[in-house]
Amino acid sequence: MVDIKELKNNLFCPKKNLYLKISDEEFEKTQNFAENYKKFLDFSKTERKSVEYFVKKAKKNGFEEFDLDKKYNPGDRIFRINRGKSVVFAIIGKNNSREGFNIAVSHIDSPRIDLKPNPIYENNEMVFFKTHYYGGIKKYQWTAIPLALYGKIILKNQDSIEISIGENESEPCFYISDLLPHLAREQMSKSMSKAIEGESLNILIGSLPFKSDTGSELVKLNILKILNEKYGIIERDLSFAELELVPAFKSRDIGFDRSLIGGYGHDDRCCAFPAFEAILNTKNPEKTCVVMLADKEEIGSDGNTGMKSSFFRYFLADLASIDGIKTRHALSKSRALSADVDAAFDPNYSSSFDSINSSFINRGVVITKYTGSGGKAGASDASAEFIGYVRKIFEDNNVNYQLGELGKVDTGGGGTVAKYIANLNIDVVDVGIPVLSMHSPFEVISKLDLYEMFKAVRAFFG
Numbered sequence: 001m002v003d004i005k006e007l008k009n010n011l012f013c014p015k016k017n018l019y020l021k022i023s024d025e026e027f028e029k030t031q032n033f034a035e036n037y038k039k040f041l042d043f044s045k046t047e048r049k050s051v052e053y054f055v056k057k058a059k060k061n062g063f064e065e066f067d068l069d070k071k072y073n074p075g076d077r078i079f080r081i082n083r084g085k086s087v088v089f090a091i092i093g094k095n096n097s098r099e100g101f102n103i104a105v106s107h108i109d110s111p112r113i114d115l116k117p118n119p120i121y122e123n124n125e126m127v128f129f130k131t132h133y134y135g136g137i138k139k140y141q142w143t144a145i146p147l148a149l150y151g152k153i154i155l156k157n158q159d160s161i162e163i164s165i166g167e168n169e170s171e172p173c174f175y176i177s178d179l180l181p182h183l184a185r186e187q188m189s190k191s192m193s194k195a196i197e198g199e200s201l202n203i204l205i206g207s208l209p210f211k212s213d214t215g216s217e218l219v220k221l222n223i224l225k226i227l228n229e230k231y232g233i234i235e236r237d238l239s240f241a242e243l244e245l246v247p248a249f250k251s252r253d254i255g256f257d258r259s260l261i262g263g264y265g266h267d268d269r270c271c272a273f274p275a276f277e278a279i280l281n282t283k284n285p286e287k288t289c290v291v292m293l294a295d296k297e298e299i300g301s302d303g304n305t306g307m308k309s310s311f312f313r314y315f316l317a318d319l320a321s322i323d324g325i326k327t328r329h330a331l332s333k334s335r336a337l338s339a340d341v342d343a344a345f346d347p348n349y350s351s352s353f354d355s356i357n358s359s360f361i362n363r364g365v366v367i368t369k370y371t372g373s374g375g376k377a378g379a380s381d382a383s384a385e386f387i388g389y390v391r392k393i394f395e396d397n398n399v400n401y402q403l404g405e406l407g408k409v410d411t412g413g414g415g416t417v418a419k420y421i422a423n424l425n426i427d428v429v430d431v432g433i434p435v436l437s438m439h440s441p442f443e444v445i446s447k448l449d450l451y452e453m454f455k456a457v458r459a460f461f462g
């Protein structure tokens with residue numbers, strides 16, 4: 001008599017919630033990892049803050065700034081910062097660079113609201129900042145929530161001023177207003193993309209006038225007086241700056257069972273953090289391993305801190321030069337994980353997903369062979385050989401994984417930095433964490449998947 005259950009077990013793909021199979025000991029590890037991640041996430045709301053966090057921790061763990069005049073040996077740990085907004089870490093391997101590098105790339109920028117170059121204005125005795133949103137957002141989600149302001153201002157004398165205000169409860173926060181439902185009949189009848197216009201994402205920053213019987217723009221004057229007293233700046237200085245609004249919430253456990261984490265910027269800090277932890281926990285690798293944490297992914301990876309810039313290639317060239325070999329020979333043998341998130345299947349919006357080819361929370365990291373839109377346009381479609389290689393590494397090291405793609409065919413689409421890595425003639429595939437409510441101010445991931453991401457990159461580094 002054929003045992004159907006056993007036969008199915010042997011032949012079918014496992015599709016199991018990881019909570020059903022992990023040990024108590026492993027469970028404990030996932031919880032501790034999640035607590036550390038939440039602390040990181042609360043500190044690192046912008047790419048600059050992420051770089052600051054990672055570099056500080058790396059230095060404590062033996063990483064030194066890459067010095068071209070220094071001789072490096074296997075096991076040495078180095079990093080290079082790109083303009084304070086992206087950073088790359090490496091550990092020199094035992095093998096010659098001719099055998100290639102093992103690389104993980106994530107991005108540390110997230111969708112947010114940037115200030116325009118001439119931001120401040122008064123309207124009907126309220127003062128606002130004009131903004132230009134950064135990345136793909138659903139604008140209505142960013143109204144009526146507390147926002148924190150981060151960034152950097154460069155003064156004429158070239159001194160720089162760092163701004164961080166709105167995170168601590170003792171500090172004020174900022175706000176984009178929305179129309180009350182009573183008067184929103186017209187707004188509510190518009191399509192979601194039109195209901196809140198980009199030009200109405202104005203940040204409320206004050207309402208207290210400077211006490212005077214004469215003069216106009218007295219609220220703006222009072223705000224500028226406060227800014228001048230606190231930071232020593234004048235209105236013109238706000239133009240020579242990068243100032244960004246992000247949600248002022250802290251990350252929180254979600255659910256009675258606390259199995260999930262809600263937070264701003266999981267995309268893609270929930271992959272950057274495990275990738276970084278993986279290189280911290282790697283000692284004396286066979287091949288040189290590299291963790292690249294990039295900026296500008298959310299706006300197409302352009303600019304000198306994005307993955308289309310030569311910064312990454314130059315760094316790899318300098319690594320290859322340690323062994324005196326040509327960059328192209330090292331790159332052609334290199335392998336990479338594009339460690340970025342994927343859309344988790346959401347039962348509330350099931351019609352946008354192909355449930356047979358979606359990633360699910362609590363089932364481990366998702367291998368995404370290709371991204372893109374329409375007929376895979378713009379995708380770096382990983383080869384069978386390479387995903388076959390990744391599968392072996394994951395299975396040999398007990399990494400729980402699933403395979404999926406981003407939603408139903410022709411419902412939209414998206415891309416990652418995989419194609420820019422592939423352009424360097426490196427084998428690459430996307431491996432990441434399924435996220436609910438991606439690009440919203442408060443995204444959700446699973447604690448188990450987060451830990452599997454750490455295991456995945458750690459295993460990949462060998």
Ligand code: MN
Nearest residue numbers: 267268340341
């Ligand atoms: Mn991403």
Ligand code: MN
Nearest residue numbers: 267268298439
């Ligand atoms: Mn994204």
